[in-house]
Amino acid sequence: MSSFGRVSFSLRHNLLYALLLCCCCIAVTAYEENDKFCIRTQPMLLADIEKHINPLEGDPNCRVLATTLTVKEKESFTEIMCKDHGTSYKDSYYFFKLRNGELRGRGTHKEICNGITNPLLAWVPYHMVLENFAQELNPKEHLSYIGKATDVEREKTELCHFSHTDLVTNITSDLFACIVMIFEDNFYGQDANINVLVEIEPLMYELRNITYLPWANVSTSYKTLLDRTTLNNPNSEPKQIYGSVKYGFIEKVHVNVSSIYNQNLDHLPLLFEHAGAVLELNDLGIGGVDVQTKAYFGRFMDARTSVKVEVIGQWAEHRQQFNADVYDYYGYGIKRLRNEIHRGEVTFTRIESTEPVFETPDSTHLTSSSLHLLGGQKFERLEMAENVTISPEWDTDAYYNAHPYPGFYPWFVGGSIVVAVVLLAVVFSMVRIWSKKEEKRLYKLAASSA
Structure with a gap:
């Protein structure tokens, strides 16, 4: 796992958090970095190669080790491949495309020279390519792959190309040849520390x-x-x-x-x-x-x-x-x-x-x-x-x-209503009786006057 923010999710006591976590984890297909595939940005020195230092030392888990090109190597590649072997030439020279240590396909030097892509280029030791990717290739193809050969005795490194057949049939070191790109009048064997050009695709x-x-x-x-x-x-x-x-x-x-x-x-x-x-x-x-x-x-x-x-x-x-x-x-x-x-x-x-x-x-x-x-x-x-x-x-x-009032409250209200009704009836009766008496008195007064 990389250092770039692998966010660790943990369940909360609240069920909601767990539900949200599940939503965040649906259909996860993100890449995990292959610990068998390593990338380094510092090339090995000639002195290290002369001492036969194992490139896997310090990280023994690396099955495939890719070393990115230096600035000078990029300039040399452009000078040789794009000018001397440019896009106007019939021949195409290939390199492998790797993503997370897996073979993804191949590209040609013309793609780079035409500016179609600006890939991250690196070198992989020939024996690692032979062990991990040769079995995936079609032996009937006739291609040439870009490599570099380092001669420790001459203290010289040159771009070269080797045959697809040599790779897939595992040609022995005595018969293997990586032909120099510039004049093609010289070649190197496997004992000359051959590296294969690859493009590393982003994860x-x-x-x-x-x-x-x-x-x-x-x-x-x-x-x-x-x-x-x-x-x-x-x-x-x-x-x-x-x-x-x-x-x-x-x-x-x-x-x-x-x-x-x-x-x-x-x-x-x-x-x-x-x-x-x-x-x-x-x-x-x-x-x-x-x-x-x-x-x-x-x-x-x-x-x-x-x-x-x-x-x-x-x-x-x-x-x-x-x-x-x-x-x-x-x-x-x-x-x-x-x-x-x-x-x-x-x-x-x-x-x-x-x-x-x-x-x-x-x-x-x-x-x-x-x-x-x-x-x-x-x-x-x-x-x-x-x-x-x-x-x-x-x-x-x-x-x-x-929070209702205590239980006596309804009875109190009901009793109050009954008392009010009784009082109202009494008052009404008294008013009627007084009205009748008043009518009789007025009638007598009228009769006496007549």
Whole structure:
């Protein structure tokens, strides 16, 4: 595994984290660096070759060892292969293409000279090519491969080419010949330290120097329980009490791979620079990073009281566009700038905000508290509890519904209504009796007057 940010995922106590982790690990096809294939950037000196130093010393696990070309070797290659054996010539000289130590195909010197590609070229000892790749080749082909021969006695290194047949039939050192490129009037045997030219193809693309564009689209999702705690006010007077809880989650990163690969890139896994680390994404562009943080909260509390608190978090998705530099990553920490991309798309899924839920109400400071009643239900995904509503204010009706008055209250109300009805009937009867008496008195007065 490389040093470039192999993010280690660990399950959290909360089931949500485990579910999100599973989402991040779907269809992972990212490459793991082959520990049998090694790349080094420092060539062996003639003095080391003369002493017959084993190139595998110091790393005995390397089955295939590739050494990148020096600046002078690149200049010599361009001078000889592109001028003396340029694209106008009929003959083509081949080199092998390796990715992660596996044979991927072959290319010709004309591809390099025409500027079609700018490959990372390296040398692999002839015997390693013979042992690991010769059996994959068709023995009926008639090709010539580019190599270099180093003569220790003459202290000279020259580009040469050898036959495909010599490689696949394992020609002995006495009959093997690597013919010098320049004049082709000299040749070297296997005892002259023959190396074969190869191209190392990148394992991944690394997106670095990321700059986010102003456009962003944010949408919120369900809420989840982060932690539980208790606030205590041991003082003899009411005061504001503050607390905090630590919580962790996996921030999911989802890069829209179609916005990356449509810019003349092969479909390789991606390394994404984010939050001070380099994340390895799978072939769907999904990865994640562990986040550890704190949530702070507080409320005004009566003297010598305590309240239980559940801290819940709101998940949010941030969709953004970005520009970045694309680097080819070859393994063993070797990378090279390829080009720039514009308006790539990425989505971050993270806990964006938190809020406390106080389980015990404060009778004297209801309006100053942020209380939520869920009728004893747990804080789970809201879509699984559709009848649950969360309000940032104190719900008085809900509280009195959940805490009714003692049992005598209905009887008291009913009795009061009965007494009121009786009193009303008595008053109505008295008014009728008085009205009849008044009518009789008026009638007598009228009769006497007549």
